[in-house]
Amino acid sequence: MLVEKNTPLQDCNTFGIVASADTLVRIRSTADVLEFVRSDLYRGRKVFVLGGGSNIVLTGDVVDAVVLKMEVPGIALAAETDSHWIIEAGAGVRWHDLVAWTIAHGYPGLENLALVPGTVGAAPVQNIGAYGVELQDRFHELDAVDLVQAQTFTLNAAQCAFGYRDSIFKHPPAAPAGTPVAKAQGLGLAGRAVITAVRFALSKHWKPELGYLDLQRKQAEEGVEHPSAQQIFDWVCAIRRAKLPDPAVVGNAGSFFKNPTVTEDQCRDIIAREPKIVHYPMPDGSIKLAAGWMIDACGWKGKAVGNAGVYDKQALVLVNRGTGATSVTGGEVMTLARAIQTSVYERFGIRLEAEPVVV
Numbered sequence: 001m002l003v004e005k006n007t008p009l010q011d012c013n014t015f016g017i018v019a020s021a022d023t024l025v026r027i028r029s030t031a032d033v034l035e036f037v038r039s040d041l042y043r044g045r046k047v048f049v050l051g052g053g054s055n056i057v058l059t060g061d062v063v064d065a066v067v068l069k070m071e072v073p074g075i076a077l078a079a080e081t082d083s084h085w086i087i088e089a090g091a092g093v094r095w096h097d098l099v100a101w102t103i104a105h106g107y108p109g110l111e112n113l114a115l116v117p118g119t120v121g122a123a124p125v126q127n128i129g130a131y132g133v134e135l136q137d138r139f140h141e142l143d144a145v146d147l148v149q150a151q152t153f154t155l156n157a158a159q160c161a162f163g164y165r166d167s168i169f170k171h172p173p174a175a176p177a178g179t180p181v182a183k184a185q186g187l188g189l190a191g192r193a194v195i196t197a198v199r200f201a202l203s204k205h206w207k208p209e210l211g212y213l214d215l216q217r218k219q220a221e222e223g224v225e226h227p228s229a230q231q232i233f234d235w236v237c238a239i240r241r242a243k244l245p246d247p248a249v250v251g252n253a254g255s256f257f258k259n260p261t262v263t264e265d266q267c268r269d270i271i272a273r274e275p276k277i278v279h280y281p282m283p284d285g286s287i288k289l290a291a292g293w294m295i296d297a298c299g300w301k302g303k304a305v306g307n308a309g310v311y312d313k314q315a316l317v318l319v320n321r322g323t324g325a326t327s328v329t330g331g332e333v334m335t336l337a338r339a340i341q342t343s344v345y346e347r348f349g350i351r352l353e354a355e356p357v358v359v
Helices: 030-037 095-104 213-222 229-243 264-273 291-297 330-348
Strands: 002-008 020-027 047-050 062-070 075-080 084-090 139-146 151-156 193-203 252-255 279-281 287-289 308-310 317-320
Touching: 020 030, 030 062, 030 139, 030 193, 047 193, 062 193, 075 095, 084 095, 095 229, 213 229, 264 287, 287 291, 291 330, 308 330, 317 330
Parallel strands: 020 062, 047 062
Antiparallel strands: 002 020, 075 084, 084 193, 139 151, 139 193, 252 317, 279 287, 308 317
């Protein structure tokens, strides 16, 4: 493992917020994690696992924890069955690079998740999703290190307890500190587990997922009856680039708020007041509401608080309007986020939940 002191983090978070890590450890293998856990660096200190920095808001000048910067490399075909290809990727691999690799090598299934920011190791934590596909739909299993027991373990999909932008890794442990992960499953692993590798099961009987209107429009525009995975990959990339700012140009953390879900009765009540509200029926009978539409309806698109602004092309995205030393602060981002939440609640009676982790 490589240990650094007083490391700037502005280039390690896609918002471009100025902050630093008192201690940063670069993790490039499972052995590095185990070495860290057994070292004096870990004794009595909090740990913050940092992937691509695409889903965080740093609110302090210095992160009050040892930062583990995940840089575990590698993508490979790990196994093959009659029905699936099992693809393994290191936790430090950029998510989009994995998607592009699978398409280039003839393993379809992840194309709808093209250009989702972040790393492979962070993807299960958030159960990332886009254009009708969620990570849990393609997930096989993952490898991780138990920071308490200094042991490796593997979890399948059921053990990860995936939900909408949710997993066991987002909930605090409820078991006693000495309880092995094998006996603590279902009780939360936030702050206790470090994911080092993820495996995906991609079906050999692939079918395109074209349920979203944006994809249907692309299909109609190009007159393609049976699109390939490569074509869907290209469409998703084009759609996302048209709607969402490139973090390399305009700092942001992607979609800042989760799309809330309500019951059918609640949805009918809202529609009675707001007939134009964008909503989608879900398989479980609930109704998903478009958070971006509600934010836009409240007049926030293009508005700002200090150097934190609402993107003028997509109200679901908060952006950094500053540069360099005058970059947005985490405080400005959260002040804007809270103001938006208040507006939406006052108009719609819906409490928006932020997606990024606030550090």
